[in-house]
Amino acid sequence: MNITEITPFIGLELTGVGYDDLVRPEVWEQLVEGVRERELVVVRGIELTPLQQIDLASRLGRPVPFVISKYRHPEFEEIMISSNEKKGDKPIGVARVGNFWHQDSSFVAEPAPFTMLHGVNVPSTSGHTKFASAVDVYDRLPEEWKARLADRIGVHTVGKRLRIRPEHVGLSVAEFKALIDVEHPKVEHPLVCKDEYTGREYVYGSREYMDSVAGFDPNENEAFFTLLDGLIQDEERVYTHRWTQNDLVIWKTRTTYHIATEVEPGVGRTVHRVSIEAVDAEVQLVEEEVQ
Structure with a gap:
């Protein structure tokens, strides 16, 4: 071996x-x-x-x-x-699974x-x-962002990626969104977590499985997601x-x-x-x- x-x-x-x-x-x-x-x-x-x-x-x-x-x-x-x-x-089987950057099932309470x-x-x-690596992503965050994200809560949702099924045909956009909130309630996780085994800090969240950062306004949320996307997708730090x-x-x-x-x-x-x-x-x- x-x-x-x-x-x-x-x-x-x-x-x-x-x-x-x-x-x-x-x-x-x-x-x-x-x-x-x-x-x-x-x-x-x-x-x-x-x-x-x-x-x-x-x-x-x-x-x-x-x-x-x-x-x-x-x-x-x-x-x-x-x-x-x-x-x-x-x-x-199911085709086209996971064709976006994510951490598996972060939209549930206990993944x-x-x-x-x-x-x-x-x-x-x-x-x-x-x-x-979400650990590597955290390490590369600018220090001012590490300070801004400390103790923040991420609001996670599957709503952005939920597939429309036959039973949804005829629903308005508002009705469909309301149904998602009932069938798949948003969950909250600390945005910066500590790995229980290594003790290292990591970012927990991604644009496609998150609604927002609690307490951020729309501009702050977009700035955060743009920064996060850039760090995750940096080809020099991707395997x-x-x-x-x-x-x-x-x-x-x-x-x-x-x-x-x-x-x-x-x-x-x-x-x-x-x-x-x-x-x-x-x-x-x-x-x-x-x-």
């Missing part, structure tokens, strides 16, 4: 390992430590069955079934299929702390995933993951910004996604003892 640093600011890459290697406690601990310390770990070219992916996810926490059942794996509800491919003229993707059918020429077959990618949701780039026309792309929520330490100990 080889472990290399991907960039100075985010990521580790593991090569030369298979499933049987990863389930060895000493190897798995290195992977977990890498995720905690470096936000993101890439395991290159590891063949996994869906059940093996769920098993690995279970070693980090508790895999969570995807909220929309029709996009779940037909046999394993814990796996969401992200795909532009079809089977019998029917989509096998799952880890995300795991496995590249089932991935092109190397497009459909990349870009990553940036672009160019997928190869069977890559496994794991990241911390709170401290990792990411975006899926477009897939070129006529090219298929399928990845299996597992969202992993935290497990209470005492509960996990009991489960391990029962097993």
Whole structure:
């Protein structure tokens, strides 16, 4: 097994390992430590069955079934299929997911702390995933902005990215917005947080999953989002993951910004996604003892 640093600011890459290697406690601990310390770990070219992916996810926490059942794996509800491919003229998954910079599920009160993707059918020429560290973004904030954002609250929402469904046809814009507020209430999170493992501060929020910074007027909000966009998207501080077959990618949701780039026309792309929520330490100990 080889472990290399991907960039100075985010990521580790593991090569030369298979499933049987990863389930060895000493190897798995290195992977977990890498995720905690470096936000993101890439395991290159590891063949996994869906059940093996769920098993690995279970070693980090508790895999969570995807909220929309029709996009779940037909046999394993814990796996969401992200795909532009079809089977019998029917989509096998949801296409165009995450094609904007974000931190996973920041619009809910308690986001799952880890995300795991496995590249089932991935092109190397497009459909990349870009990553940036929210810790690195905070470090690069101008000092005056660090002072302005201290103790501020971010108001998060999925409203900017919610897709219109058939049952919404006929609603006015005002009615649709009101419905969003009922079905998906806004949530609040501290704008600057401290990583519970490393103790480092990071920015928690992004333009597409935030309504505003509490207490900022519209001009202040726009200035903040413009600054944040520039820091996140600085190509010198972005890692672009160019997928190869069977890559496994794991990241911390709170401290990792990411975006899926477009897939070129006529090219298929399928990845299996597992969202992993935290497990209470005492509960996990009991489960391990029962097993």
